[in-house]
């Protein structure tokens with residue numbers, strides 16, 4: 536039986552609802568996505584054939600502002616996945632107190648099989664199909680798995696063509712020359728790094744005493760691995776979709792990134808690279824990486840990596856979820872019982888959408904910020920909400936995940952209530 540991702544995501548909502556006094560109307564509203572658009576995108580391929588791709592855009596809830604969320608290009612994209620990712624975005628934006636609701640988009644494909652020309656035609660076709668569903672005051676797409684500034688630039692350009700004017704605030708994560716923000720590309724990793732640095736003393740540790748394994752070596756995983764390496768953590772394992780490497784004495788992350796960029800594969804890192812002879816390492820699978828005996832585990836790839844089948848084998852006492860939804864709800868109690876503390880995705884990876892908000896603000900004001908200003912504001916926001924969630928968890932004796940949902944629910948509840956609930960009308 537396949538479990539719907541959205542109903543799994545809703546389990547977290549149910550749990551948090553036990554800890555808040557909130558109008559029933561709020562809970563009822565938050566169980567359903569506001570609007571889901573499914574589109575077919577016909578694309579003329581380079582060889583002259585016509586292929587039709589399936590695309591989605593879901594606006595989950597807009598009670599706190601226009602909806603916000605990335606667009607994912609991946610073979611496993613489905614309506615259910617996009618809806619649950621939009622659900623998480625709703626809570627993530629509320630956790631960071633951004634004036635946004637949650638959305639998500641996606642196209643089902645393996646982008647590595649398409650040429651750049653084909654990807655551009657596909658992206659422009661997607662924007663044509665969803666143009667009436669998005670806009671700077673309605674819904675603002677951004678990058679996610681396998682989309683990047685180049686794709687966002689095409690999206691903005693196509694939207695401009697349709698509207699016959701420049702509308703930079705319709706998409707975030709754009710190239711800097713097209714109105715992108717400094718610091719947006721590193722923002723997800725940087726935000727996660729701030730959370731980790733903030734929490735480390737509470738966990739009774741220092742960077743030098745902390746070993747880390749990072750699953751995923753994309754925009755988020757590779758950058759957080761490098762930030763941790765430079766801050767003095769011992770990053771002992773990294774992986775990409777094809778597999779990973781493990782070196783108990785620690786990996787030289789900048790050179791891993793360099794070799795990965797040249798070879799496109801982590802496994803190539805130590806076997807063919809110049810450091811091959813200097814560093815003892817083991818080639819491991821993604822599953823093995825998750826079960827390593829490390830202090831901190833950082834899942835930074837896709838959802839559903841830690842489930843009820845492998846939660847018993849996880850050895851890291853601390854997990855920082857840089858990916859969206861890497862742990863299923865049935866794995867939560869197993870990890871909790873075993874004393875494993877999970878810093879949840881809706882806080883840890885919220886740096887990306889926070890700097891997306893800064894980009895949207897800069898586009899609308901026309902005043903552009905320095906990298907120091909972006910990172911400074913990001914650090915303030917991440918620290919503030921890490922402190923808030925830590926305090927709620929202590930106060931309510933809950934997991935950090937439940938505390939994060941409670942925190943978001945209170946903010947969402949206030950916004951939904953302000954528009955009228957049963958109590959509002961009947962009392």
Ligand code: GLU
Pocket residue numbers: 603604605606675676677678679680707859884885887888889891
């Ligand atoms: N895709 C990112 C996320 O999952 C960023 C979304 C955004 O910037 O709007 O948080």
